[in-house]
Structures are given as structure tokens and as C-alpha cells.
Amino acid sequence: MTTPAPPRQYWLMKSEPDECSIDDALAAPGATVPWTGVRNYQARNFMRDAMRVGDGVLFYHSSCPEPGIAGLAEVASDIEPDPTQFDPESPYHDAKASRDAPRWLLRQVKATRKTRLISLDELRQVPELADMTVLKRGNRLSITPVTEAEWTRILRLMDQPAA
Template identity: 70%
Template sequence: MPQARTPQVAPAPPAAQRAARYWLMKSEPDECSIDDALAAPHQTVPWTGVRNYQARNFMRDDMQVGDGVLFYHSSCAEPGIAGLARIASATRADPTQFEPESPYFDPKSPPAQPRWLLLDVQALRKTRLLPLAELRAVPALASLRVLQRGNRLSITPVSDEEWAAVQALL
């Protein structure tokens, strides 16, 4: 008895099954601030340099064009949410992994199967800076990933409720 054929390709998961529709993305303002992104052509920058598998997998598996982004400034005098942005492209290979002179060079990444991805992020607007202390004071943001102890991920999902709570602060 022949078995029913199984689809060769799994259907894309419905939006409700994605990890999130909103994201927080960290950028060092010395490298690319919200002002830098707003000044870029089409207010769009390639999000280069992600070298963490969890963050890469969010880009690869969950992030979609149009998703909302909290643009976060890290490793600077005033860390916090500095602007709003959106995901503006699908993923593609991050070219810096193949550039020996780049700080993001990864000699172990096989060019035929690039290990690291990026996508384009379009800045929408600069906001007033929402520093960590202010975010921590909002009960609805208690579980925001960037506020958790030891958090280091440069891309983290933001729930619908957290997104709304941030918008309410602006």
C-alpha cells in the first residue's frame, strides 16, 4: 500500500507561530547609530557582523520584511532604545565573513555554505532615548530580554505587549 506523499517543502509557518513580529536590535552607536541609519541611502543599512547562532537563527527563521524593530544603542555612554526601524529585506550572506581585513572575518565559514547572514534594516525615526533605568521601571517590560541579567544577544524578540508598552513611552 503506497503511503500518501509528504510535501517536499514544509509550508511557511503562519505568522502566529513565529517567535515574534517585533525585535530589539543592538548597535554600537560608534559603529552605526540611529542617526547614521537615518542618514543612509533609503534610511537603510545592512545589519552586518552578527556572529552568534541564536541571533542568526532569528534572522533566518523568524524575521520578515515589515517586522518592527527597536533600535538599541549598546556599549556607549547612554545605553537604551534610541529609535524605531523595520526589517527591510530577506536574509543574504554577510560579505564581511569572507573579508580577511574585516573584524568580522570568519576563516571557517565555507563560501559555498556561508555561515553568517544579514538583512537590511530601515530606520523610521529617532525617538527620545529610553535608558535602561526607565525601561526597568515599567512593569509591562519586566520580561524584556534586554533587561534580563546576563543578556548578551544582539537580536532578541519583543512581544506584542512589550512593543505596545514601549510605544506608550514615546
């Protein structure tokens, strides 16, 4: 008896386009980038415990003039230690982390498509997306789960002209 493959899950992952935009990710070798810099335990635990290779990713641009979903990607590797935690020169350096006991993890993320930018304002106008974590007031989590219904609705939005 074989174990059925777990259903595909979906995530929204925030990236500052100054650091890594969807264009940067698509231009990387294999269109794949290491998702460095996650320094929040809840987001780390999503990567560690819940993500599976092949999960769908909404590539979100944050802390920029036009925040919103800018493309699609997928989870492309198992977890690895985030090397920036060991680098004293890095803004993500963590003095309490060691190679023997890494605190922070990453996964490789493979960009698959740049889309038209779906702004926060546009997302907020879609009733079916009202419960999305990223739209909740005060939300700061850089990785949040997305339901299949939300994923499907957003894909549909992407293929129609801006409202």
C-alpha cells in the same frame, strides 16, 4: 484559499552607535543599512527563521555611554550572506566561512524614526517590561524577540516625556 499574512513580529536589535547609530541609519541611502556583524547562532537563527520583512525593530544603542532604545526601524529584506565574514580585513572575518558555505547572515534594516532615548534604567522602571530579554541579567544576545504588548508599551513611552 489564500494564506493570511503572518502577524507582524517585533525585535530589539543592538547596534554600537560608534559603528552605526540611529542617526547613521537614517542618513544612509533609503535609511537602510545591512545588519552586519551578527556572530551568534541564536541571533542568526532569529534573522533566518523567524524574521519577516516588515517586522518592527527597536533600534538599541549598546556599548556606549547611554545604552538604550534610540529609535524605530523595520526589517527591510530577506536574508543575505553577511559579506564581512569573507573579508580578512574586517573584525567580523570568519576564516571558516566560505562563499559556498556562508555561516553568517544579515537582513537590511530600514530606520523609520529617531526617538528620545529610552534608557535601560527607564525600561527597568516599567512593570510591564520586566520580562524583556534585554533586561535580564547577563543577557548578551544582540537580537531578541519583543512581544506585541512590550512593543505597544514602549511606543507609548516614547511619546511621553522622560520620567
